[in-house]
Amino acid sequence: MKTIEEIKAAIEAAIPGATVAVVSNPSPCAQHSLLVAHPSALQVATFLRDNPELTFDYLSNVSGVDWPDREIAEKVKVTRQVTKTVDGPDGGKPDGTKIDQTVDETVEETHKRVEPGFLESVYHLYSIALKHGPLVIRMRTANRTDQTTMPSLTPVWRGAELQEREVFDLYGIVFSGHPDLRRILMWDGFKDFPMRKDYVDPDDFEYEPTPHDEVLKRAQAHSAANHPATTDAAQEGAAPSQ
Amino acid sequence: MAVDQQLNIELGKQGVLVTTIQELYNWGRRSSVWPMQFGLACCAIEMIATTMARYDLARFGAEVFRPSPRQADLMIVSGTVTKKMAPQVVRLYNQMAEPRYVIAMGACAISGGPFKQGYNVLKGIDRYIPVDVHIPGCPPRPEALIQAFMTLQKMIDGQRLTGEDRPRHLDAAAQGEFRVPEQGEHDLEPTSNPGVWPVPITIR
Numbered sequence: 106m107k108t109i110e111e112i113k114a115a116i117e118a119a120i121p122g123a124t125v126a127v128v129s130n131p132s133p134c135a136q137h138s139l140l141v142a143h144p145s146a147l148q149v150a151t152f153l154r155d156n157p158e159l160t161f162d163y164l165s166n167v168s169g170v171d172w173p174d175r176e177i178a179e180k181v182k183v184t185r186q187v188t189k190t191v192d193g194p195d196g197g198k199p200d201g202t203k204i205d206q207t208v209d210e211t212v213e214e215t216h217k218r219v220e221p222g223f224l225e226s227v228y229h230l231y232s233i234a235l236k237h238g239p240l241v242i243r244m245r246t247a248n249r250t251d252q253t254t255m256p257s258l259t260p261v262w263r264g265a266e267l268q269e270r271e272v273f274d275l276y277g278i279v280f281s282g283h284p285d286l287r288r289i290l291m292w293d294g295f296k297d298f299p300m301r302k303d304y305v306d307p308d309d310f311e312y313e314p315t316p317h318d319e320v321l322k323r324a325q326a327h328s329a330a331n332h333p334a335t336t337d338a339a340q341e342g343a344a345p346s347q
Numbered sequence: 348m349a350v351d352q353q354l355n356i357e358l359g360k361q362g363v364l365v366t367t368i369q370e371l372y373n374w375g376r377r378s379s380v381w382p383m384q385f386g387l388a389c390c391a392i393e394m395i396a397t398t399m400a401r402y403d404l405a406r407f408g409a410e411v412f413r414p415s416p417r418q419a420d421l422m423i424v425s426g427t428v429t430k431k432m433a434p435q436v437v438r439l440y441n442q443m444a445e446p447r448y449v450i451a452m453g454a455c456a457i458s459g460g461p462f463k464q465g466y467n468v469l470k471g472i473d474r475y476i477p478v479d480v481h482i483p484g485c486p487p488r489p490e491a492l493i494q495a496f497m498t499l500q501k502m503i504d505g506q507r508l509t510g511e512d513r514p515r516h517l518d519a520a521a522q523g524e525f526r527v528p529e530q531g532e533h534d535l536e537p538t539s540n541p542g543v544w545p546v547p548i549t550i551r
Contacts, residue, residue: 292430295530309534313547
């Protein structure tokens with residue numbers, strides 16, 4: 106199989122205006138992937154399937170990834186000029202009186218910035234004809250809230266249909282051009298997207314025979330909110346007896 | 348009420364059968380409990396194995412798995428009940444004719460099992476329908492299902508046909524239809540049927 110850079114170059118040569126970036130994987134497996142921009146995604150996918158040297162005729166897997174907003178703290182060294190009062194023979198006058206001097210001072214400052222999150226879908230492609238693969242391609246949405254649309258690759262690989270429905274169901278990525286985009290695992294009236302990182306699952310902790318750790322906390326929160334009378338008993342049991 | 352056992356044997360030797368309506372009725376009921384042909388997950392494989400020649404559930408009068416709830420007496424909830432499937436399970440139970448029994452088979456059906464803390468699995472079918480026998484295990488062995496079946500038969504055998512503690516199907520005032528939960532925006536509504544499953548008070 107061609108290397109990922111060669112595939113990228115082949116795509117860019119074949120499709121003018123295609124935006125493809127390599128997302129490198131620093132781990133030992135070195136399974137790098139191609140980040141495909143939305144407008145040319147269908148063309149890129151068709152090229153990957155139909156190009157005789159690549160012939161990625163089999164879509165093995167579609168998965169979703171949720172990247173929540175990240176707060177990144179960066180330490181930056183800043184040099185500024187500070188006025189200091191110095192004394193002694195080096196900085197001050199020979200008779201010992203103090204003078205003001207401007208000195209360069211280097212300070213470490215912590216800058217915080219929020220990197221906006223996005224949703225991502227990952228496609229694993231193989232070639233049955235040429236016996237190579239996998240090629241990993243990715244697409245990303247603009248954000249996690251209102252712009253969660255990306256083009257569907259079902260017109261290229263029919264096998265993506267159910268898996269894109271699953272990604273839609275659990276992550277809320279809307280695939281435009283999908284022939285039948287409905288929920289597949291959860292019911293139609295369900296409003297949440299359970300695999301997102303900020304999903305809050307329903308509070309059915311009214312009865313936990315042997316709670317511990319996280320479950321114990323949630324069972325206590327539930328009983329405090331719903332059954333104030335039984336809260337004492339629950340908390341007594343919660344306190345470590347040793 | 349019941350006939351003395353020694354006297355019954357003596358009379359039997361003379362070709363006389365003495366019994367009570369209750370014994371006869373319960374014998375008939377417990378000897379022909381027909382389960383519903385209905386499996387939810389991997390426990391159903393064990394249930395199928397139980398019916399096959401090696402374990403042979405037919406020895407206990409449960410040889411016919413009925414494909415319709417109208418003809419079935421016993422619902423073996425064999426496997427994980429997801430929240431998407433729960434309304435259909437309750438609806439099937441409502442469609443069964445009295446007398447009807449429920450065996451909750453396996454860790455998932457009795458409590459949610461390994462999926463208990465998930466968002467999508469019901470934490471026990473006994474939240475919505477009355478369960479007669481619970482079988483723990485993941486999955487339970489066929490012997491465990493047979494044990495549960497014999498427990499159910501013992502329960503049927505011990506039922507009195509009159510009085511306050513008579514079974515539900517002989518009580519005209521008893522609740523016959525159980526509320527089918529609705530699939531809401533975040534969870535099933537209601538999350539349990541308080542008439543069937545009062546929230547247990549945990550004493551620690």
